[in-house]
Amino acid sequence: MTTIIGTGHAVPAQVVTNNDLTKFMETSDEWIAQRSGIRERRWARRGFEPTGECSNADLAYRASAMALDSAKLKASDLDGVVYCTISPDQDFPGSGAALLNQLRLESGLPLFEVRNHCAGFITGLAIARSYLTSGKWRRALVVGVELQSSGLNLSTEGRGTTVLFGDGAGAVVLEDRGAQSGVLELVLGADGTFAESLGVVAPTFARTPFLSAGDFSGKEAPAYPRMEGVVVFKAASQKMPELVREVLTRQNKTLADLALIIPHQANQRILDMLGQALECPEKVYSHIAKYGNTTAATIPLALSEAVIEGRVKTGDLICLVTFGAGFAWGASLIRWG
């Protein structure tokens, strides 16, 4: 069974509070906290990091090195890497090669560049699981990392989404073990009906030119994130509890068996709805107040922190669940061990 044998995470050093945002947009701590539960987030900026570096690949490297350490493995023990991000350090090739460079894997290995946004990490987990289960790989690294802060509209026009996003990374090392612990269940799904309700339009190859200077103007500027908040909230609040129940049912388990739910951290109100719908708010992990929404990084970052905090112990049944742009969603039931 595919087992998580190491976890790690990294966030930039610079804390950006809600009050800090009022320096360049009309907003307030109360307005942001009320609508999202977010109090602060981390934004990478040169000059703040102790190492002096703060790229997407740097964050990925720090999280990966920590995950490898906790698994007591070297990078050379890996057979493949799944790199999940929508904010690479260059448009193409993505940041994966830079991560391999930092891990000193000069000869390289199979590396997937996955662009599944909020569902990125669980999609990455599914990819790695298929390689481990099929016997092609013995060990894999899955990284969820985002540097969202450089792609935001830093004006009042963009405040609806800009205040939500932060930077961060999380990573897991996976191994196929014949044990009873590991990934018991994993489901993924999508419905493109709402593809335009959440995301970033430009660059877009549905038109020429694929980018224009005009893409940065206006309330719904194509180069910046846009979100139909009500549509997303309604769909996420409905789908996430369904997914948790689905993976439990498939394994003949109940909510009482669950030790912890680690959901994608998009909005505290969605997390509250999840806890309410499942009647177990105390089991829903949340770090959104301090990190905001780090897209593909939220779940592995939260998982790594939960392990350090002692909220995930050997033998615990935990559920990872996500919903986001696409719309795409996923959940995984894991017996920790």
Add this chain to the structure above:
Amino acid sequence: MSHLLGLAKPSSEQHGALVPRANREIFQYSLALAPSEIAAISCLETIKSAGISIKDIDWVVAATQTPDFNNPGLASCLIKRLEIKHAAIIELKQPGCGAIYAIDLADSLVRSGAAKNVLVIAMDLLSRYFGEDTPTKVSAANARERFADGACSFLVSKNRAQGRSYRLLGTALRTTARLERSYFCHLPAADRFPQRLTPQDIEIGDHYPVLSPDEFELESVLLRSDIEQLRIRTAVDKSPFRFCIVDTPVPEKLTPFVAENFTESEIIVRKASSGYQGVAGAILPLLGAATKLQSSDRVCLLSLASGAAWGAAILEVEQ
């Protein structure tokens, strides 16, 4: 062992044409069609050709660098057009070798039991980076001259279906740690603060892809080793390939390597006659060569591109 079937592409005559680009011609799909429209045309042809139903598809893998939106990518828009609401989606951005990566991934999903029928779309509308009259810097001129459009789709399945099918004997994938300087697109760059991309970047043309054939370095030792290992692993080390299909944006740098390593095969190196078709270029020649292929013929697909990454796959014709 997985099967590749329903290989299809949108009709070149009906949906596209050769257009002039910098003293040559490149193939371009109609600009009136969105990427997901072109993908849907191809996928419907795949489904029809394989004789399966849309509801039989449980995963969709999209390999492209030119989606409808920056995010969500092509897969979301494609399933909307195909009215697929029951499948998982994966969006890969592996310039050049995305199709081979997608084949290998789909094979893993099938072999692990996670999937029965994976629909793969490999498509790049690279011509859309540039217009005929787009002024570009010297660094982007090679890309502008070579970039064309290509699209194809196929199923990777547990079972064979109707029509031509191929057995996937094996694959080799590698992304090296080399920081690519011969084929890349620097912007948007998330690690550029405070903004990864600005209107000024666009006005001065810094957002175009760069292709520098002179700087292309072939990692020939590693590549040769991967191909040798793949041939041994798939037990085809002694037998010739009917075709070796090689796709890269810089074929002139690869031709000597291929001639040396595939001496017994009929080699199809994707030339720039219709331009560089990105991820689709590694698969499209299979369609063109279909009438020459017979049962048990073996074909090697090889793609090299951005990121000093490559993929190779060995297929055997089943029917």
